[in-house]
Amino acid sequence: MIPLFGYGTFRKTAWREAILGASYRAQPATLSGYRRVAIESGYLSLRETVTELQPVHGVLIELDAVGWRIADRWEDVPKYQRIDVVVNTMHGRTDAQAYVYARAGGATPVDDDCLAFLTDAEVGDAIELFGPKMRRIRRDAKQPSDDG
Numbered sequence: 001m002i003p004l005f006g007y008g009t010f011r012k013t014a015w016r017e018a019i020l021g022a023s024y025r026a027q028p029a030t031l032s033g034y035r036r037v038a039i040e041s042g043y044l045s046l047r048e049t050v051t052e053l054q055p056v057h058g059v060l061i062e063l064d065a066v067g068w069r070i071a072d073r074w075e076d077v078p079k080y081q082r083i084d085v086v087v088n089t090m091h092g093r094t095d096a097q098a099y100v101y102a103r104a105g106g107a108t109p110v111d112d113d114c115l116a117f118l119t120d121a122e123v124g125d126a127i128e129l130f131g132p133k134m135r136r137i138r139r140d141a142k143q144p145s146d147d148g
Contacts, residue, residue, distance in 0.1 A: 005087050005096040007036055007058035008044035008115050018127045019074050021134045025062045029087040030055035037107035042118040045101035060089055060096055066141045070134050075099045
């Protein structure tokens with residue numbers, strides 16, 4: 001499966017593992033041609049740039065199908081959508097997917113290394129509220145299929 005490039009809450013290991021309900025292999029990665037922006041929710045998104053800026057620092061996460069279902073739910077797809085990107089790792093360039101906010105406009109450029117424009121406590125509360133959804137997705141993935 002193609003990996004996820006995380007540039008916000010997924011960069012923090014404890015948050016990532018709490019959101020996904022499991023530990024996934026991850027490595028540092030950077031993305032050029034984009035910049036991080038804060039949207040009205042306080043979370044981050046990406047916007048393409050035409051000027052050369054510093055690369056976006058993030059983490060490349062090797063998700064399985066269940067991990068992708070959970071990540072999609074956390075990112076509230078379709079409010080966020082997946083895009084194809086090419087990131088740089090210690091081992092060279094690789095294809096990945098990243099989430100971007102689907103609506104244009106209303107974004108504030110983020111030039112520091114923050115993970116969200118929310119406090120750690122606010123992100124922690126959101127992750128706690130998300131926990132039952134994550135556990136339901138994991139539980140449903142373990143259930144035998146009724147298809148045959």
